[in-house]
Amino acid sequence: MSSTVSTSSQGEVWAGGNKPMKASYGKLMMWFFIVSDALTFSGFLAAYGFSRFKFIDSWPIADEVFTHVPFLHGQELPMIYVAFMTFVLIMSSVTMVLAVDAGHHMKKAKVTFYMFLTIIGGLIFVGSQAWEWATFIKGDFGAVKTHGGNIIQFVDADSNHRVALKDFAHSLPTDRVQHENNNGIWFMSESSLSSYSLEEVIEGFEKDSTIVIRTQIIEDNEKTVLSREESRTFLKENGKYVVEGANLKDNEYGSPLFADFFFFITGFHGFHVFSGVILNIIIFFNVIVGTYEKRGSYEMVEKVGLYWHFVDLVWVFVFTFFYLV
């Protein structure tokens, strides 16, 4: 019956000295927050699962999307960088738990050192995530969107490797410029134009007979590749505009929902890491000025530690459902 009121003195019960479940008020509240935040994240991931099962035969294959590693240009290294990020976050969780442990033994210097390492780990992770976002937004091959909202990607007919638009699109003379609201009606404008127009892509496609298109439909764990003849008809009949990289409206990887969920879930998680770093910095300086030494307890480190581990815990799930499954 550890959850019942354990003290006999009524004054102490109502004065807040009570510790239900042998956890202090602050720690218990942190657990409350963590449970509710865990439910928020599972809501997001479950919604991701919903969209994925809704488009189970056409969802982008994550291995083909996240293949980049900083400083290693043009190499296809699926998941290596995310695995690195996961490791960084787990490692910073370890230094956090070491800081908590040092706090239990009232070793100020050690707590300071481990908190510092934790902050560094958190910053590396947030930086990596920013880089990953930038790469995702920029894209690399480019694709064409159809009237039906599907994505057409271009591959080499022999090797089945992706071909970038810039490698085959044929430049045509054009007067088309971006419509800005200072030329014409003030409330009408458009987003920046793609590097190639649909006409240029079609022209390049006609000139290069090795190129065929790949649709979104997955069969036997591979995206369907059409024959040259089918590709020509499909592209000409259904192509609507060129898509490069990703935004909330469309992305070159496939279903728009894929990018939407990517931005939303990893963004929300990144925001948690960011606020965790801020909290860690506050605690770090409190440790340095000796607040907890005076208080006689490093429990605050433990409470922030709980939040920090939770952020790591969420990432473990995001990693699985976004990058592996």
Next chain:
Amino acid sequence: MADAHNLEIFRGLIKFKSNTQKIWGVLILLSIVTTVEVVLGIIKPDVLMQNFLSTKILNWIFIILTIIKAYYITWDFMHMRDETPALRRVVVWTAIFLICYLLWILIQEAGYIFNTYDQGHIKTNF
């Protein structure tokens, strides 16, 4: 609290001498699990690509390994192992019940919508 750490993992199969040692032990375990996940994800063995309970066997392996990782993060890093059983149950079962319900209802509905697109009269391939 400070000296009340439970230093056993795997139901007593591995016992650590100090809390610090346990932390490093858990880190090694988590790293091994992550490495296995990444290697499986890159190789994608054909045996594991068959369907089982509406997704690939490989995906089930990933999910199970993830839950194992989550267990050790919560139990050892977040010190759940040292909390009272009441606190443990309050936190874990609340989350598990609600998440299971959410997953069941959403994935069920997603399958229905997929079938509607797939077999119904909605044209999407244009």
